[in-house]
Amino acid sequence: MSTLEALISLIALLAFIGTMLAVLSQQKESILLAEASVNAKADSFFCALTIDSIYSNSIDSYSQKILCSIGRKKTSATSNRTLKETETLAEAESGFETAVKSFGHYIK
Amino acid sequence: MRGIFCFSITLVMLAILLNFSIIENGFYSKLEKGKSALIEMESGNKERTIIENNVDKIVSTEIAEQIENGNLNSESIKDEINSSLAGYLKGRANASTIFSKTQGSTITKEFLNGNSNAFILELGGKKYGEYSFASNAEKTNIVSKTFGNNAKAIFTIPIDYTIRKLAGGVKN
16 A cells, blocks of 8 residues: 555656656747847847947947848847847948948038 | 755755856946946047137137237238137147048147138227138148047048127117
8 A cells, every 4th residue: 555655656756757847848938938038129129239339429430340131221130039129219231341321520 | 855955946046046146247247338338428528618618719819819919911810810719629629531530740830821711800999800710722631639539539620611790789
């Protein structure tokens, strides 16, 4: 009888562990998805912020790479197949080099 | 058996916490990188704007002063303006060419005199003064200074930069 009880307890414990692992695995996937989403948004937001700052500060050249796809008035970034976009205030063109239209103190 | 179960759960929890910590650090790193880039741009723009505004102010004030003194000698007017301008720009900007904006020698009054024009006209009680940075005959000499490393804000007195000043009201 005690052997049967021990066996039932073991099965219950294993079932509980299995359920926990399944839940954790599902949570991990959700976390990874959320991380990718936040990463993509953060990247596109940072690119947009950089472009707007280049415009508002009339920066002549920026040597850091802008790792986003640049549309006319938006930037988009992908992380783990999740695409996120952010609108920019300034217009930028993506070619061999990214060009941001800006105006200085003296009209150049 | 219970011990192993608790230990496993603790390990899993620690792994999750560590994962969260790594993700958080990644975001902080991105945030700090972004902040430093923005600060560099702001700082470069601030330095450039201060010089631009002061150059405008110095030239404008000097023309007004020459008008007030009744100085109509072009060479003397130019000399006075460029003397003040060279005094301010010394150490702040360089005498350079359009081909090497980032390099150049120290600004001198002679360099500015050789690349600028100034005059004051008097007509019917009204005086009109003008200062131009005309550059040399080939239009290659400029005054410039680059601020920032990754985000470059370049100060230049552009060729054909002109400040005009009118003194004296309309007589009725």
